[in-house]
Amino acid sequence: MLSAKSAEVVEATLPVVGAAIGDITSRFYDRLFATHPDLLRDLFNRGNQANGTQRQALAGSIAAFASALLADPDQRPDAMLARIAHKHVSVGIADDQYQVVHEHLFAAIVEVLGEAVTPDVAAAWDEVYWLMANALMAVEARLRVEAAAGGDPADLWRPYTVVTRYQETETVTSYLVRPADGRPVPASRPGQYVSVRTELPDGAHQIRQYSLSGGADGALRFSVKREPGGEVSGHLHDHLATGDTVELAPPLGDVFLAEGDGPVLLASAGIGNTPMIAMLDHLATTGSTRQVVSVHGDRDQLSHAFRADLEQLTAKLPNATAHVFYEQPLGEWPADRTGLVDLSTVTVPAGTTAYLCGPLPFLRAVRGQLLEAGVPARDIHYEVFGPDLWLGV
Template sequence: MLSAKSTEVIEATLPVVGAAIGDITPRFYDRLFAAHPELLRDLFNRGNQANGTQREALAGSIAAFATALIADPDQRPDAMLARIAHKHVSVGIDSSQYKIVHEHLFAAIVEVLGEAVTPEVAAAWDEVYWLMANALIAVEDRLRAEAAAGGDPADLWRPYTVIARHQETEAVTSYLVRPADGRPVPAFRPGQYVSVRTELADGARQIRQYSLSGSADGALRFSVKREDGGEVSGHLHDHLKAGDPVELAPPLGDIALADGDGPVLLASAGIGNTPMTAMLDHLATTGSTRRIVSVHGDRDQLSHAFRAELARLTAGLPNADSHVFYERPLGEWPAERTGLVDLSTVEVPAGTTAYLCGPLPFLRAVREQLLTAGVPAADIHYEVFGPDLWLGA
């Protein structure tokens, strides 16, 4: 709960802080990494730092949280906090680091805004920060305890062995991995992701999240798209092969297929179909009779990972159909549509719960189409690869 006094101060200063956040976040990260270079080497995504998306995501989360508190000081934006908490736990952020962030963030604010940061203003933003931080710490502690499953919640990393590797497309590779210690794979919900920790040539141990695309025979399957300039995805594609060891953290992620018997719509674009494939696999394995609509968009047939799996899983479900859109289809292939995903051409059943995954422009467009089709916003769930830049929208 944000105090009445601080609510007034935040409401008055949010436009100023919001306008300056683009200057504040670079200074914050410069200060943070100068004091703690190990965080950039082994915790933060170096690619996202280099291209600026991580800085935008931080700015968006601060602005979104402060705006939500002003709109309703008695309520926390729990959905936003859950998304951030899952990401934090997946890379190993712990409660001690919130004090470090606070120190360098507030120093950066003072550097940028100068005398505008009066003691009253500083106290109000300090209250916002610790409301957010303490709420995240509580959620993250619970998630770590659940993920540890009786083990050490301070160290969730486990050794796995790659038992198979499959080239889905020229750019997408799937890895089937099994715990090296012989214990069962951790439970996961369809739609969740795992963190993979990789030691690179310069000694950095970088962490990336990859959606689980399925499981089989006591093993987990995750799929990796080689990104242009992606140091981790490129390393995995070039070096990780069957028989190799690999480190994984437990499955996490707040966007997962919920139980029920109502209609489900799974919409994806590009590599965004990895969690959707896991959801379809779960529905097929459990013999679901739910009405299922699968919609996918891709560049062409050759870039479409899990194309054959989509057809097989859909055919095995009694009330499922798929709609595939290709921007530049190759030849005459069955069941194809040309162009971007357009849900106005797809029947969306009443009572649908929708799950979306893909690039941000796709998410925005499809979410708008679903709202137009009458799907309530509360029933539209999405997963973003990389920093969640939607928070500031």
């Protein structure tokens, strides 16, 4: 994939580029949004731009891709590309935007590194960029066709009517929605998410991803946690009511429950249990006899969304157990289930495939505990809400 000449140049310059990548991505986004303010207004997550997480994610993905090419020039890091491609399709990234990104990214590289960007250096990193971009465009084209399910792959947005809304906890609301255009509900896999596009008071159309937490015949259910300062989550909580119309893109996401009969461990923290509830619901609905271990961590019983769902779905499965940890439990609670999630107190069956969802500190801790328990890294899959700052792990 990466030519020998370029590989040599990239390997020599990766430490310099890596050290400056944060400054490069910051300059890149400043240039991009100055020239194309509509992208910040209607495509990029303004919250993630403001807190810097999107910039960190871009920097991490570029460095991880370059490092992967150097480690194995003949192999493409498909797992990393798939995750990015699903997110791109979910928000409507188009092929022509890769050229726009290239223009401003390489201008930012020159601004930051100056004379160090010789023609050979520029050519080598140009090769890296287009290897990544062309691979993503190919994956995204296939995903758009699959997601369109016979519709227009160029426009995946559809109107949905809110059938009802449920107040799961003080900060979590679930919405049951049905297609307003009369077409069938798109296919989904347990663990995937939908993108929701909403118009805010300033006229901006912001997009957020929310995991599917279940559904009903001809309907989808997604759940939203009101985040402090979250302009979209707050708007949905305050204004999206039964009978309203909302725009959704088809279900996407590269982390979903794989078919099989081996043991499964579902580990989550906080609102990270939404995809896990969808997986449990699928297992119960299909009458699965797989051994299922659910592990969830939360602040207390009142903040634990889908607490009743977890109990009911676990009871429906013949070979399932649930282990809930509360940091500050209300009333009596087992001492070995008080505090942060600790898998050393949970039996992890041999041959387990694990699915994780929650904040990064939780993911790091639980992944480490699973590795110590003997679960191979290839069998540990994770989903993180927001920009993936863990690419390459």
